Amino acid sequence: MSRSVSGGSARPFYGDFGWAYDQVVATPEGSWVAEACAALDSVGIGLGAKLLDAGCGTGRYAAAFHARGYDVDLVDGSPELLSQAVERLPGADAQVADLRELNLGRRYDGIVCRGVLNDLIRDEDRQAVLDNFAAHVRTGGAVVLDVRDQDGSERRYRDNFRLEKVIDTPRGTLTFRADGRFEHGLLYIHEQHELRAASGPPRLAVYDFTMRPWTHAELDERVRLAGFQVQRIADLNDRGSDDRLLCLAILSDVPG
Ligand SMILES: C[S@@+](CC[C@H](N)C(=O)[O-])C[C@H]1O[C@@H](n2cnc3c(N)ncnc32)[C@H](O)[C@@H]1O
Incomplete structure (x- = not known):
């Protein structure tokens, strides 16, 4: 696990008290994994595909994707959280990295990203992360994003x-x-x-x-600006809450 790039774990939740994250956030799966798998499947990305869990945290969801048959790599800005993800998925490639400066040197069949993009406040950071996702997905690959909905x-x-x-x-x-x-x-x-x-x-x-939660319009615009084709943006009714959006987008062409 590389620790060469610093991520943002100044927040004790992700840093000094990161060891307690799973006990504080005691809700393991919800509908995210099932909905993300269905979304990937709908664009032909099936079991065995190579996924990157971007902002994987302690890896609970990455482990669930792995259990369903995907081959999952891990990246997160917090060494404290990522080390727990590595314990869950010891065989996975794992990197500490800031998604705003992501440069893993490879492209994935899909990137899944849950509960991360709300942490980015500045417009340029929000766009930079989506641009970086486009640089890490193969032609025909997809991103499945979960964000907090502003309304x-x-x-x-x-x-x-x-x-x-x-x-x-x-x-x-x-x-x-x-x-x-x-x-x-x-x-x-x-x-x-x-x-x-x-x-x-x-x-x-x-x-x-x-x-900073996302509006449907901002998500649509930024994902397109990054070069993806938006397939759908829909409410993700996770654990009965109505404040999350799921976005599925594909990369039809890797820029030459
Ligand atoms: C709310 S947690 C969600 C973790 C995991 N996806 C989940 O749903 O359990 C947000 C995660 O995003 C990571 N994160 C936030 N901003 C980041 C950035 N700029 N680069 C890398 N990771 C970041 C945090 O370290 C944290 O692990």
């Missing part, structure tokens, strides 16, 4: 929201809190991890950050 996010989060979880972990009792609000197309989130071990002082990490 759905507004409906879900327009009243200030608060989440609190208290979890027993091997390292002690972890209290995770997230407070947020949706304003002018952005989700502003204040996140706190507090770990109390049997001995020693509690460890506290506090972090403020912003997420």
Whole structure:
């Protein structure tokens, strides 16, 4: 696993407390893997195809794609999360890389990318990642993207929201809190991890950050601008929520 390129794990959720990610986000599969597989299949990318899970995190979904018969490579900006993905899929090629500067030197049958593109705030970063995806897909290959939908996010989060979880972990009792609000197309989130071990002082990490959900129109425009043909953008009704979009797009021509 290369660690030569830095990614963004300043957020404790992806960094210092990345070891607890799977316990804090305790929802393994939902409908994402089934819907992404159906989407890939609909454009002729079947089992055995070579996929890149871009922003794979701890690799739970990558492992599910692998279990269904795909050959999955891993890339993520967080070494802490990627190392857990590597434990799940020890045979996979795994790289720590910033998707804004992705240069793996190979093309895939498909790229799957779930819950990642909302972390990119600036227009140029959003476009750069999609451009890089186009540079890593073969002719006839596809991307399947899951993003937060702006309208759905507004409906879900327009009243200030608060989440609190208290979890027993091997390292002690972890209290995770997230407070947020949706304003002018952005989700502003204040996140706190507090770990109390049997001995020693509690460890506290506090972090403020912003997420930017996507409109249907922006997703359509940027994916096309990157050189893909959009096949469909649809609501992904994952675990009953209505704030996610799934985009399937194919690359009909690799630019010469
Ligand atoms: C919400 S997590 C989702 C992880 C995984 N796809 C899942 O659904 O469980 C977002 C992931 O995107 C990664 N990420 C965000 N921005 C990135 C970037 N610019 N380059 C590489 N990885 C990035 C984070 O490190 C994190 O693993």
